[in-house]
Amino acid sequence: MSLATFAAFPPGDLALQNIHVLHGRQLRPGFRLEDTSRYGDDIWRLWPAQLKAHDAALILNFPSLPRRFQSAAKKLFYRLLSVDPPDGEDSPGITSIRITFTHMKAFLTWLDKRWEPHVTDLSTLTPDDLTAYRKHLNVLHPRSSDRRTLARGVIRLLWRWRSHLDEHALSFDPLHLPEWGESKAPRRTENATDRLPEETMGPLLGWALRFVDEFASDILAADAHWRAIRTDTFRQPDDVADIGLRIRALMDEHIASGQPLPGYRGRPNVVHLARTLQCDRTSVDRHADVLAATAEIVGIGTDSYFGNPITGRLDGVPWVEGIATHHTATHSLARLGRHLQAACYIVIAYLSGLRDSEVKHLRRGCLHVKRDEDKTPYRWTVTSLAFKGEDDDAGVEATWVVGEPVARAIDVLERLQPAETDFLFARLRHGSGAKKGSAEALTTKATGTQINKFITYVNQLCDTSGRSDSIPAAGRSRTGFKTSVFRRTLAWFIARRPGGAVAGALQYRHQSIQMFEGYAGTSASGFRAEVESEQALARGETYIAMIDAHEHTDLTGPSAEEVARRLSEFGERAQFQGQIALDKHRLKRIMKRHDPAIYPGEYVTCVRDPAKALCEKAKRGGSEGLPDHGGCKPLACRNVALTPENVAVWTRELARLEKRMAARPAMPPLRQHRLQQRHAEITEFLATNTRTESLA
Template sequence: MNTPSTRTDLELGPSIDGRYVLTGLWLRPGYSLTDTSQFRDDAWRLEAAVTQAHVRSVVVNFDTLAAPYRLPAKELCLAMLSGPLPAGERRQSVVGIGSTFVEVRKFLHWLTDRAPESGRPSVPTLGSLTAADVLDYHRHLMTLSVGFGSRENSRRAVCMLWRYRTCLTDTLSFDARRIDGWTMHKPGTTENATGRIPELVLGPLITWAIRFVDDFSGDILAAAAHRDDYRSRRTNGRYGRNSGAAEALEHYLSRHKAENDPLPGYQGRPNMQQIAAEIGTGRNGLDTNPAIRGKVLACAARVGVTDYTWMPIAIEGRLHGRPWIDGIARQHPTKSYLHLQRMLHIACYIVIAFLSGMRDAEIKHLRRGCLSTARDTDGTPYRWTLTGVAFKGEADPHGVTAEWTVGAPAARAISVLEKMHPHGRALLFSHPPGSQKVRPRNDATVGVLTTKATSGQLKDFAIWINSYCTEHALTESIPLVNGQQWVLSTRQFRRTLAWFIARRPGGSIAGAIAYRHLSIQMFEGYAGTSDSGFRAEVEAEQALARGEDLMAIATDHLHAPVTGPAADLAHYRLDTFAAAAAFSGTVITDSTRIKRLMKRSDPAIYPGTFALCVFDPDKAMCQPRPDQGGNVLPQLGHCQPLECSNTALTTANLDALRTEHHHLEQELTTRADLPPLLDHRLRERLRRLVDFLDRYSHADPYIDRTHKGKR
C-alpha cells in the first residue's frame, strides 16, 4: 500500500489554512482578496477570479466529501488554480476548474458509497486504490445514461489525482491511462451532439424576433423613455421643485372630466403615484392632504379608473396593417413595459445568435460600439462586422479580440440594444434597465445575464409568441415537435446556422472560417447530426430536393422546351426520367418514392439559378468532385453557364439571366467611377451575356427589344 506523502509542491505549512485560494490571480474590479475564500473554508467561492462577465457564481463545496478526502480535494483545486502545473498541462479557467471538481467529487462519492467488501476499508485512501478499483469506476460510468463526452470528462478527472500527485498529500499511485481496459475508443462519428432547431420552430421564432427588433422596438423604447421621464418627475416633486402643482392637478382633473377619460388605476383605485408624476409632484402631497385626495377620488367616482396604468404613448408599430398592441402598461401580466422590454432583449439575442454564429459567452461580451459598418462610395452599407471577445480554445483566460460578419437584422438588433441601455452601461447583454435582476454589486459585469437566465428568457419568448397568436387568432405560433414544446438553448443557434451554411456550395470552407475551426472536417462534424456523417446527410437532402425539382421540370419541358447547348441531351434524359416515374399527368410528392426514384434513375441533371446542368464530367468546367460514395458531382457553386457545354436553359433560367443583364446595365450606367479594370470586365461579361441570350432565346421579343443594337 502506498503511504501518503507529507510533503508536496504546494509547500503546505501551519499557515495554509489562512491562505486565500485566489492569491496571485486576477480579480474582478471591486473585489478585494480579503473578501475571497480561504483554504480552511468548506466552500470556496471562485467567481471573483472569473473573467467571463456572464458567469455569476462558481462554488466548490467540500463539505459533502468524506473527511479523509477533503484535504486532497482542496489541494487539487488549489494546485489547479495557482500551483505548479504538471508537464504538458495547460492552466484551466476558473469555470473549468469548477467543472473538474464536480467530476472529482463524483469519483470520491462513488468510493464512499460503493458496496462494502470484506477486507476493504469503507473510505480507502487514494494511495491504497488499485487498478481494479478504477476499472470498477469505469464500469460504473458505462452504466450511466450519458454521452461519450461526459464519460470522458469523468475519467479525465480521475487522472488528475495522478497528474497533480506532487501537490497532494494523498494521491493515486499509478496513471489510470496505462491500465488495460481504461481507455475508451471514440465512436465512429465525431459530430456535435447539440440538436438543431427544427425549421418549423425556427421560422416563427426568427420572424417574431425580427418583428420585435424592426417593428415593435420603437414603442417599447418609447415606453422606457416615458418611464425615465416619470422617475424624473417623481424626483423633482420629492425635492420640492413642484411649484404650481395645485393648478396642475386642477387642470389634470378638469381635462379628464371634460373628456370623460378614466384616471390611471391600480387594483381598482386611482394610481396616486402615476397621477403625481404626471402633474410633477411627489405622491405624499396627494396622499397626506385630505382635500386634494378627496378631489382625486371624486373625479375617479365620476370618470372611473383604468384596470391598469397605461403609458401615454401612441403605438406606432404595425402588424398586418394594425397596431401590434393596444397599449403598454406600467404593470400588466403581459403588456407591462418591463415584460416587453425583456422580450425585446431576448429577441435581439436570438437575431444576433442565429445570424452571427457566436457562442453565448461571446455574445454576452458585446459592448457598446462593437458594430462596424462598411459602405460603398454612395454611402450604401454592404457589410456589418461585430468586434468582441472569443474565449474557447484561447490560452488567455481574458479571451482574444475576434470579429464576426453579420447580416443587417443583427446590426439593427445591436442598435436597439445600444438605445435600450443607458450610456454608462457598456455590456449590451446586461439585464435590461429597471429589471429586478440588476444588482448594485461591485462591478458592471454582475448585471450580465447568465446562460441559465437567457435559457429562461428563450422559454418565456416562445410562450409570449404562442399566447399572442392565441389572443389575436394568428396562425404564426411555434408548433409542437413530436407532441412537445421544443426546448430552446443558447447553443442551438450556432449549431443551426452551421447546418444552413454547410448546405450552401462551398459552405464547409466558409463555415470553418466563420466558426474559427481548425479544419473543414471539424466544421462538418459540428454542423451534422446523422450517424452516417454530415456530408452524407446533406447530400441525401439535396438529392431529394433535386428530385422534387426534376419532377416538375419533367412535366413542363414538353410545354416549355429547354434550350441551350445541352438541350437535346436534357430532353432525352428528362423523357427517360419521366418514363421511369411512370408519369400519368400527376407529380409524385411522396418523399420516399422520390428518393427511391432518384436512387434508381437519377438523370444527372442539376437545376440551378442560371442553368440546368446536364452533367457530363468530361465536359464540365466546374472542376467536379466525388461525394462520399465516390460518385463525381458538379460543383454548382463554380458553374459557368455561358461557357460550359453542359448548360441547358429553362424559362426560369432565361429570366434569371435577363435579370442579371438588367443589373449589369444598371451598374454600368449609374457607376461612372468604376475602376477601369472592373469596368472592362463588367462590359465584357455583358457582351458575352447578350450573345448567349441572342443565341438561345429563339428570337424572344425581349431579346429583340432589349439586346439588338447594343453589341
C-alpha cells in the same frame, strides 16, 4: 514567496494561509490580485479569474465538505488553480475546476461515511475503497456512463497530481483496477446537438423578426419614457395650488376620453401619476378626493401604462393595449423588454452562426457596414470574441459576415441598453431582476430561460388573437431553451444548399470544409445522407414542376437540348398510370436511380457533365458529387442552360453595371474598363445563348 519556500511551511503556517489562490491565473480587467481570495479563506471566489463576460460567478465552498477532508481538498484545488501542472498534464479551466469540486465533494461525502472518524489521510485509500465507490456510482448514475466516467476521473487526479499532493497523494493508479474503466461504443465525432425542425424554427424566427422589426419601436419608446421619468428632476413648485390645477386638468382629460385612471392593486397608482405630473407623490396624495371623484366616473384600470401610442400592428390592430409600467404585468416594459432581447438573440444566433459565448461578447459598436458608391449598404460584419479552439483564454477578436436582419437586431439592442452599457446582452434594468448575478452579460442558462418565456408569451398572444402560427415545443428542456440548437440548425440549412459546406466553413470559422461537414454531420451519422436526400427530393420536385409546365422547352444556352432530353427521360420514368403524381418516397427512389443531375441556380442552370465542367477542372484533388458553384465559370462553361428567370437576372446585372458606369464623378479608368469588359462579356453571352424575344 516562491513555491519552494511555500512548500517548506507546514499546512497551518500563517504564510500558507495568506497566499492568493489565483496568483497563477489571468484576472479580469479591474481586479487586483491583493483583493482576491486567500488560501486561508473558507470560500474561494473564482469570479476574478473567469474571463468570459457571460459566465456565472463560481466559488469553492470548503465548509460544504466533510471537515476532516477540507485540508486535503484545499491543497488539491490550490494546485489545480495556480501551480504548474505535472509533466503530461494541462492546467484545467476555471469551469472544469468547479465541476471537479462538485464530484470531489460527492466522493469525500461518501468516504466520510465509510471511514473511521480519525482517518484523514487520502493516501491511505485502498483498491477496495475505490472499487466500492465505483459500484456506488453504478447505482447512483445507472444510465449515464459519462457522469460515472467524469466522477472516476476526478478521483484519479489524486494520482495524476501526486507529485504536488504529498501526504494526500494516491499510492496507486486506479486505472489498473479491474472494471475501473467502462467499455462503450466509439465516441461520435459529430456534434450531437439536435436541430430544430422546420415547423418550430420557422415561426420562432418569424416572431423574433416581428418583434425586432414591428414591435421594437413601441417597446423602445416606453423604455425612453421610463428612463426620462427617472432622470428628470421632479418639480417642487412653491405654489401648491399649481399642483392642484394640473391634477384637475389631468383628471379632466381622463373624463373627456373615458380612460380609466392608472391602477395598481385596485387603487389609483399615485406614483405613476406623480411621475406623469413631475412632482412628488405627497403632492398627489393631498388631492385624493379629486382622484376618488374621477375614479367614480371613469373607473380604475388594472394596470398603469406609458403614454406612448402603440404603432405596431397584429392582424390590423395594436398588438398590445399598452405597455404597463409595473414589472409584474404580462405586458409590462420589464417583460416585453426581455422578450425583445430574446428575439434579438434568436435572430443573431440563428442568422450568424455565432456560438453563445460569441453572441454574449457583442459590444456597442460591433457592427460595421460597407456601402457602395451610392451609399447603399451591401455588407454587414460583426466583431466579437472567439474562445473555442483559441490559445488565449480571454478570447481572440474575430469577425463574421452577417445579413441585414442581424444588423437590425444589433441596432435594437444598442437602443435598448443604456448608453453607458457596453455589452449588448447585459441584464436589462427594468424590474426586479435587474441586479441579479454578477456576470456582465446574460448567462447561457438565463438566455435559455428568456427564450422559453418568449415562446410562452408568443403562444399566449396567438391564443388570444386566434392565430395559427404558434411555436411548437422543441429544443426546450426543463432548465431552459438550449441555445446551441441555433448553430446546429443553421448548419443543417446551410448544408442543404449548393456549396453549403464551403459557406458553412467560412461562417463558422472552421479551418476546413471537412470540419464543417463533421459539425453538420458525418456520413456514418446519417446527417449528410439526409441532406443529400433532401436536396435530391427538392430537385425532383422542381423537375416535375418544369415538366408539368413544359418549362424545359423554354430553356436556352449550350446545354438547353441536353436539359430537354434528360427531363423527357425522367418524365417517362416518373410516369405512374399515365400521370406524374408521385409521393415523396417514390420520388426519392426514382431520384436515387435516375437523377438527371440538373441544378437550378440564380444565374444559370447547371447540367452536370464532369467532362465539360470548368469547375471540375479547376478543382485540385476534388471529389465526385455536386458541382462546385463556388468555382463556376458561367460565361464560358458548356454545361450551362438558361431559364427565363436566369435571363432576367443577367439583364438586371447589365442594368446595374450601366448605372455604375454612368455614375458621377467617374470611376478610375482601370475600374471603368473592367466594368465595360464585364458588360460586353455578358451582352455577348446573352446574344449568343438567348432568343431575341426573351430579352425584350
